Amino acid sequence: MVVVPASLAEFSQILGSLPGPDKTARAAAEAREPQLTKPAGSLGRLEELAHWLAAWQGRHPPRVERAHCLVFAGNHGVASRGASAFPPEVTVQMVANFRAGGAAINQLCRASGVDFEVIELELDRPTADFTQGPAMSEEECVRAIVTGMQAVPDDIDLLTLGEMGIANTAAAAAVCLGLYGGTASDWTGPGTGLSGAALDRKTELVAAGAEANKALLGDPLQALRCLGGRELAAIAGAVVAARLKRVPVLLDGFICCAAAAPLASVAPHALDHCRVAHGSAEPGHRRLVARLGGPAPLLDLGMRLGEASGATLAVPLCRAAAACHGGMATFAEAAVSESPPVA
Numbered sequence: 001m002v003v004v005p006a007s008l009a010e011f012s013q014i015l016g017s018l019p020g021p022d023k024t025a026r027a028a029a030e031a032r033e034p035q036l037t038k039p040a041g042s043l044g045r046l047e048e049l050a051h052w053l054a055a056w057q058g059r060h061p062p063r064v065e066r067a068h069c070l071v072f073a074g075n076h077g078v079a080s081r082g083a084s085a086f087p088p089e090v091t092v093q094m095v096a097n098f099r100a101g102g103a104a105i106n107q108l109c110r111a112s113g114v115d116f117e118v119i120e121l122e123l124d125r126p127t128a129d130f131t132q133g134p135a136m137s138e139e140e141c142v143r144a145i146v147t148g149m150q151a152v153p154d155d156i157d158l159l160t161l162g163e164m165g166i167a168n169t170a171a172a173a174a175v176c177l178g179l180y181g182g183t184a185s186d187w188t189g190p191g192t193g194l195s196g197a198a199l200d201r202k203t204e205l206v207a208a209g210a211e212a213n214k215a216l217l218g219d220p221l222q223a224l225r226c227l228g229g230r231e232l233a234a235i236a237g238a239v240v241a242a243r244l245k246r247v248p249v250l251l252d253g254f255i256c257c258a259a260a261a262p263l264a265s266v267a268p269h270a271l272d273h274c275r276v277a278h279g280s281a282e283p284g285h286r287r288l289v290a291r292l293g294g295p296a297p298l299l300d301l302g303m304r305l306g307e308a309s310g311a312t313l314a315v316p317l318c319r320a321a322a323a324c325h326g327g328m329a330t331f332a333e334a335a336v337s338e339s340p341p342v343a
Helices: 008-015 023-035 045-057 077-081 089-100 104-112 138-151 168-180 196-212 220-227 230-244 254-266 283-292 309-313 315-327
Strands: 067-073 114-120 158-164 249-251 274-276
Touching (some): 008 138, 008 230, 008 254, 023 045, 023 315, 045 315, 067 089, 067 104, 067 230, 089 114, 089 158, 104 309, 138 220, 138 230, 158 230, 158 254, 158 315, 168 196, 168 220, 168 230, 196 220, 220 254, 230 249, 249 254, 254 283
Parallel strands (some): 158 249
């Protein structure tokens, strides 16, 4: 059972004591790899994925039989200031579309054999406008983190995470600005399609949010509270719960990675059980992936939808990695010479 925090300080303590990888399982994967009937390194990143899965599932061989997708939905007060091309009502409408099975993520989950769940977080009560102060009280932020932690099922092999929330690219940009500095234009992109004066307005709001909350931004979890949203906080909670349950995680694009970024700023290895599933077309995502410092995204398809769409598309890659690693014959089993004769 995962113990949930009652405060951001308690959440920070959990981050300081996260379990590491299973070194025995990883060593077994690394020992098996050279014995498989293929030239060394010929499956490229699929080989590393298999080792990563084994290490964070805590077993060898790894398997990806049950994958689960969680999409968290939240509304943002800054949307009323022109941070998005769409009104907050669209969040509610899209959640209804998810539940009816009509969204892109529903189709991708069906195609990829992934269980789907959407969790809405107080959509009738948007966060506060972060240009005027913190988006959430500590109680609100912790409540959202706990919702995310409690949403991660037991007995799953892989978790994909995503979000829905009008103006949440502005929140993600503000969190990144609060964590890493730079300028608002470094992190702010078109989101749902802003350009020209509308994009300039969004960039101004991101800068104003960081300025209004700058006294608190020395603490990465305060950056999440002050500049993020409930769905971002829930994603952060789900990432930590997955670590505690030994479930590897596929992160979606810019917003999902921005939600997880404060964890890595508190504890440098907090995201080792995660992989960035795809490189979003949202311009701040490339910069954020570089700051997080992990492996390159698994896919690069020019997507910027959110909804865990890119993360779910990467599930078959993980399944393929596990299947090849566990199912291929070794040289000895197949009576194949490890050193082909020279002609």
